[in-house]
Amino acid sequence: MNQSQDKTHAPDAPEIGQPPGEVPHPRVIRTFVRRAGRTTLGQARAFETLGPQFLLPFQETAPDLAALFGREAPVILEIGFGMGEATAHIAGLMPEKSFLCCEVHEPGVGALLKRIGENALGNIRILQHDALEVVDQMLPLGSLAGIHIFFPDPWHKLRHNKRRLIQPPVVAKLAARLAPGAYLHCATDWEPYAHQMMTVLSAEPLLANTATDFAPRPAYRPLTKFENRGLRLGHGVWDLVFTRR
Numbered sequence: 001m002n003q004s005q006d007k008t009h010a011p012d013a014p015e016i017g018q019p020p021g022e023v024p025h026p027r028v029i030r031t032f033v034r035r036a037g038r039t040t041l042g043q044a045r046a047f048e049t050l051g052p053q054f055l056l057p058f059q060e061t062a063p064d065l066a067a068l069f070g071r072e073a074p075v076i077l078e079i080g081f082g083m084g085e086a087t088a089h090i091a092g093l094m095p096e097k098s099f100l101c102c103e104v105h106e107p108g109v110g111a112l113l114k115r116i117g118e119n120a121l122g123n124i125r126i127l128q129h130d131a132l133e134v135v136d137q138m139l140p141l142g143s144l145a146g147i148h149i150f151f152p153d154p155w156h157k158l159r160h161n162k163r164r165l166i167q168p169p170v171v172a173k174l175a176a177r178l179a180p181g182a183y184l185h186c187a188t189d190w191e192p193y194a195h196q197m198m199t200v201l202s203a204e205p206l207l208a209n210t211a212t213d214f215a216p217r218p219a220y221r222p223l224t225k226f227e228n229r230g231l232r233l234g235h236g237v238w239d240l241v242f243t244r245r
Helices: 041-054 065-069 085-093 106-119 131-138 158-163 168-177 191-203 225-232
Strands: 075-079 098-102 124-127 144-150 178-188 207-209 238-244
Touching (some): 041 106, 075 131, 085 098, 085 106, 106 124, 124 131, 131 168, 144 168, 168 191, 178 191, 191 207, 191 238
Parallel strands (some): 075 098, 075 144, 144 178
Antiparallel strands (some): 178 238, 207 238
């Protein structure tokens, strides 16, 4: 799940978990691709010094979320945070909320750990694991106050659209994890994907749009370098904010 505006869109690549061609098993479709990237020295140090406190192991049972953060607080799930720029900004703006953040890209995880240290952020925990498995196994129904999905991989080619994260079965799972009144906030810079998101989210019976169409950018979501560059080039950005009925 390439999900953050800090990320470049993933190129075509073999599907993660795909068996060799001669093995007669169905291919595994992933909504993300593990991108190549080098972990910097600063990121590696952050893994060593901050990883034990802020990295969580994946488990197949639901943990006590309050125990994970050391306090009772509303929990926001972020799926795919890229290099963590927006995540750290939002967590700093909302110290009263706890942020459970999923990302498979190791340099991105290291970058967010580094930002945690630089900004003394205590309200973030990171799972370096497939977010859909985290949702299925670790998050009880009605347990979340919000979900952020910023700039997921648009999978531009028509034959790859099935890999997009925002699909009806996934949205149904996410909506079920929201508490009544909690929100799901998606953003994309790819217009065809924005319209697909609108169609899928609008069709989910547990969700209601907070706007008549696309939403204004909420003040808490920052404009990152990636987004500012796109806006200068004339690219649009579309936000969608829905709430659990």
